[in-house]
Structure formats: C-alpha cells, structure tokens
Amino acid sequence: MIAASSAAGRFSLNQATVKHADLETAVRVTAEAGIPSIGLWREPVAEHGLAASVRLVRDAGLRVSSLCRGGFFTVPEGPDRRAAIDENRRAIEETATLGAPTLVLVAGGLPAGSRDLVGARARVADALAELAPDAEAAGISLAIEALHPMYASDRAVVSTLKQALDFAAPFAPEVVGVVVDTFHLWWDPELAEQVARAGRERRIASYQVCDWVTPIAADPLLSRGIPGTGDIDFEAFSALVRDAGYDGDVECEVFRQEVWEADPAEVARSAAEAYERLVRPHLDAQPAESAVSRSR
C-alpha cells in the first residue's frame, strides 16, 4: 500500500518528451514503463480524436496529469485576442473531458512588432480574469507556467515563479495555480522563498522536472535534458517542493533533439529511471532534518 504522501505512483511522462510518437505509442510506452500517468498535448489529442483519446488513456490504465497548453493571450483586444480566448475555452473543456486536473498556460511573448513588455504582462492578468470562471465551472485549474527569461520576448512574458504567483493571487488556489518547472526556475535567487510561498498559498498545480544542459542548443527551445544530464541539483530542488507540501504528479517534460530521435520506449524507461534515482528519494524523505537545519 502506498501512503498518500509517497512519491511512488506520482511520476508522469509528459508527451512532449516523446514528441515524434503518436498518441497511441506515447500511451503504450508510458504504460509499459510502469509510469502511472501521462501529460498530454492538445495537438496529438486532436489528431487522435478527443473521445478516442479518453478511451485510449483509460484502457491503458493511465491517469492524465495535465494538458498542455493554453495561454498565448498577450495580444491587444481585437479579433486575434477573442480567438485566443475562445481557444483557451476549448482547451479548458478538453482538460475536463480528459479527466486532467490542470491546464498548463504559457502566456505568450511580445505581440509582433511590440516592445511593450509591461502592457503584454497586463494582458495576461486580463486573460486570467476572463478564463478563471470557465476553469472553475469545468472543475479544473489553470496552471501558469513561468518560462525561463530567455523566452520572454518570443514565448512567455511570465518569467519568474514570483510573477506567476502574483498573477495567480486574485483567484482561488484551486482555480489558478502555477507550474514549478526545474528547467525554467533553477537559476532564480529567490527560488526557495517562492517555492515555499507557492506551497503556503496552495498554488503548486504541477512539478515538472527536466535538466538544464549547456552549451545551450542552437535552438534554445531544445536545450532541456533528462534529469541527471545537466546542471540542476534535483535533490535540493525536490526538497523545496516536498517541504512546500506538494503531493501531486511529477512530470518529466524534455524538449531535445537526441531524445526525440531515440526509441520512445527507451526514453520512457530512462525518464522513469531518472525520476526514481534523482527525484523520488527527495520527495519521499522526511522534511524534519531540513527544517532543523533551516532553523539553525
């Protein structure tokens, strides 16, 4: 029997890690690797059909840990913004239909030709206010993902965990939470303080693990690695997440050319092995000792 607080049974393979596999293959290799949960993406789900995806995942005995992704709502008011909001509403419905607890939101970058970062950020707050009632009605949470600051102009104007938490603050924690992603956040001098805050405010909707690998890939989006292949201290990071009281799923989400080109079954096994070796022990460990050392 697994205690509720145990980190066994909490690992999830994010589908992006086996990006070139179709949904059936992704589900199969996840189940075969003994991984209990999968993080899905909208595009392959649409390709397979939403109802068929629900059946496929259920028949494989998997849970869906999250759906990627909504967001991309930094454009000013007008038809493009309305289309983005509508697209997010569809994503919320899909999340609920798939039985996933959370929809991951990537804010979007500067609108084309704009240098108004402050304005783009203000529009993130507006979009959340529009979408939160839909998420609440659907019984899912929106999870704001702070992306690494190197993506601030072209992908996500939300750049730190503090900022994500500030965006979430006006809403109930079960409606708007945050993603804690090691790759995007590991560098932050305020990491410990903000992860603890995220725990206190009950905002951690997802913990995503992948490594920071240098040199940065020529396409910087693909610079992530399976835990253990880069510079991140997963013991220290996972201990912060554990001490923050997080007991939900832990996704491994890797964008990397070599990983995508490898056999998906092998990738699923490697990711599960990395989780068991580098992450799970530190989620399972009792927080007592670190609490003592912090109080010294």
Add this chain to the structure above:
Amino acid sequence: MIAASSAAGRFSLNQATVKHADLETAVRVTAEAGIPSIGLWREPVAEHGLAASVRLVRDAGLRVSSLCRGGFFTVPEGPDRRAAIDENRRAIEETATLGAPTLVLVAGGLPAGSRDLVGARARVADALAELAPDAEAAGISLAIEALHPMYASDRAVVSTLKQALDFAAPFAPEVVGVVVDTFHLWWDPELAEQVARAGRERRIASYQVCDWVTPIAADPLLSRGIPGTGDIDFEAFSALVRDAGYDGDVECEVFRQEVWEADPAEVARSAAEAYERLVRPHLDAQPAESAVSRSR
C-alpha cells in the same frame, strides 16, 4: 557648455563591440565617431601594453569608462581560487592605472562538475569581501554585473539586479556597485523597483545598452544587437535609469557576429547614432512628468 546632468558627452563605446579591431583601431574609430569615452578589455590592453594603452587613450582625448573584466571567482578555496583573486587584484591595479572609475565583475558560473549554485553564490560574497579593500585603496569601484539567467551555469551565477545589489550591500557604494545592462535585465518583472533601489543606494556604476535580438543566436553569447535592432524598449529603460539619478557614462557593448565582421568605423558611428536617437533623449528628459504620472 554641457550641463552636468546632460546625456551629451556620456556615451562610451565598449571595445567588445569592435572585438576584432586592435586597441589602436578601436581608439581611433571611437574618437573619429565623436565618442568621448571607451570601455576597455584587459586582453587587448595587455597586448598593446598597459603604459602604452594609457598614452594611446590620452593622446586620442578619450576617457576610459570602465575596464572589463574581473570576477570568475566561484571556485572553492584552493590554488585556483587564489589565482583568481590575484588576477582580480591585477585587474584592479590596471583599472586605476588606466584612469577608469570602475572594474566590471562577471562572477563566473558553476565550477566544473558542480551543481551547487547556492555554494557558488556564497563564494561571490567571499570574493567581494577579499577584494573590496584593494578596490578602495586603488580608488576605483567594483561593478557587479548580473548576467542574463541563461548564463547562470556557465558564466555568471549573479542573475538579477536585486541579487547584485544584495551582494553589494555590505560595502560602501563608491567601492562596490552594479552594472545596469539592458540585455541582461530587460525581462525582469522587478526591473523598475530594483533600478530605483540601485539609484537610492548610489550603486549604479555603469549603464550598458544593447538590444535583445531573437531568435537567440546559435551561440547565445552573440545574441546582442545595437539598440533598435531588437525587442528592448530603450525609452522606458533609460527613463528608469534617469529617474534613479544616474549621471555617468553609457556604454554600448554588443557581442554579435555580423557587428564584429563589419567595418569598425561604421560600427562606432552606428552605435553613436543609436545612442543619440534611442537613449540620450530619454536620459536628458526631465523626470518631472513621469514623477507626476507615477503619483497619480
């Protein structure tokens, strides 16, 4: 006659912008472009000879705005750390000899094979405590440069202006200050607050302008551009620096392959033109109006 608060006479070409030019060429094109000041690098100065460099710059009628660079002191105690500290002491002496007010410090990344970011950061504080008395004795300031978080593992564990200011806090402001560099800091949600704090604490030792250009270059070190070629709002950024009371030199420091391959005389003129058009007007403008709008 130029008022002390005017932004005329405050532009400086950082030598890295014309990296492939030797020191004589860099000094010549700077003076010919009507730029009153130059930011030097230790390696080309050493190649030309320190005393000869002093004469060269003086004969050209230029000031030296800063010397790049010290730092790279994140390794643990031992011979490598002693060598790094000694190297910084030589850099401090060179800064004073060149008549530059400030030595720019790039902290260094994680030591080889280490994932201990917290430890590496603690060693930055230790190094500053060792070097501050030397800087004070030499009559120069050490300027901590926060580098973009994408360089945290391999180049600089100081990643935000807030962190740089926290490192500087134990020292007198004329001994340890900070560099405010648009490329490294533009994404920071706390930019306005921290630039204002840097001004209040009299820590701004240098304002460096260069643009953030996407897509990020295959070598991410070379992703910078001349102001106006990327995503940064130099009006808003320069207004923050102006309102913080900074009245020192403004360096343009660009690392970019196409810029390095261009005619250095043309590059110097382009940089000066970009400063005049995009930066100087906002340093010169009276802060009254923005102060009023802030108080509304």
